[in-house]
Amino acid sequence: MNISFDNTENAFAYKSDKQLKKAKFLFSTMDYPLFVPIGTRLTPFLMKTGLPVHGIIRNTIFQQFVGGETLEETAQVCKMLDEYNVQVILDYAVEGKDGEENFEQSTEQFIKVIEYAATQKNIPFISIKLTGLARFGLLQTLNDAPRLRSGIHDHEEEMNEWERVKDRLYRICEVAADKNIGVSIDAEESWIQDPLDRLTMELMEVFNKEKAIVYNTIQLYRHDRLHFLKISHQIAQQQNFILGMKLVRGAYMEKERARAVQYNYPSPIQIDKASTDKDFNAAIGFCIENIKNISVVIASHNEESNLLAVDILDKKALPLNHPHVHFSQLFGMSDNVTFNLASAGCNVSKYLPFGPIREVIPYLMRRAKENNSINGQTGRELKLIRKEMKRRKTKVA
């Protein structure tokens, strides 16, 4: 298969010269070694003080990584992506907002997002963080107490709280199934992940009988997740449903390692990057091998992993736009992968968050960390932007 991720003309066709310059400025700033560590500590604090940082954030990092503050604003970005055959995983990015009233409001918002997605031809999925619908402390208690999960526990209040969380997700998934929109449930910190996994499996058993509506997420930076994928597949076969699975490497590595040291337990994270890559690529192979009853979202910026998936499809003589294989990258990152996969005919999307600036700050801080100079993503982005700027200049000359 002849797909190249070096074609920057395809990658940045949607960006004007001015927008390209702006992106270059942002990534260059994030490339300063101390900028991201200091910025990610200061920003949440500055937002709380009421200092006028809102405008600066909106015109820089927010514009690069987020669709807009409202659904209406975000709709413009979705339409632009559609012009390039790029689909959207729409994400109402509320995080860490506790309180039953907030959880109910978020549920209503997710339902609105699904209803909107159903009117558009390029929004096959929405994405949900369970911490937008449930109290973090509750999830942690459930994670730590198997007796509570099985209903033998005597904390009636917590059991009722959990029932309300389940009810919210069931309501969302019922609308999604009715409107034929996928619901992808994000993976979060390992110390709350168990109840997320259990509930997602329960939902899949109900909603994924004919096609995948509900998707779980596995983080292959965890050394136990390839095994978990295989077990999930066994259960799906036994219970006769389609396993929906989004594959990611994982976004909370430093936090995971630090907590394991703090509480003196073995780190759930792989020993090195090569081990994460090995399991990620093995998971791609496993999902495509079992494509009949696994529907997979390959959510990665890693060029090798994306090319591997294309190569496996090709070797198995499966179409690049197989309905059970979807590729996705975060909005604002790796346009060279997204737009070149789209022009090769793959099902590919941008994961597009939206929401008020104050509420998307945790998401933005994760993107800033992911794009700092240590792991090299910024370097990759800058190299591509510079290449495209040079190409445009040469063309004019």
Ligand SMILES: Cc1cc2nc3c(=O)[nH]c(=O)nc-3n(C[C@H](O)[C@H](O)[C@H](O)COP(=O)(O)OP(=O)(O)OC[C@H]3O[C@@H](n4cnc5c(N)ncnc54)[C@H](O)[C@@H]3O)c2cc1C
């Ligand atoms: C569509 C989409 C949805 C996403 N949803 C989620 C989600 O639900 N939950 C979530 O946690 N993340 C999610 N992410 C974020 C994702 O985890 C990061 O973008 C991803 O880890 C970056 O890796 P990469 O596959 O792009 O490849 P690369 O850039 O090749 O890999 C970087 C990743 O490798 C891992 N890594 C780096 N160094 C080491 C090391 N020394 N040892 C072990 N592992 C290492 C880390 O996970 C790091 O982020 C999502 C991303 C996308 C594109």
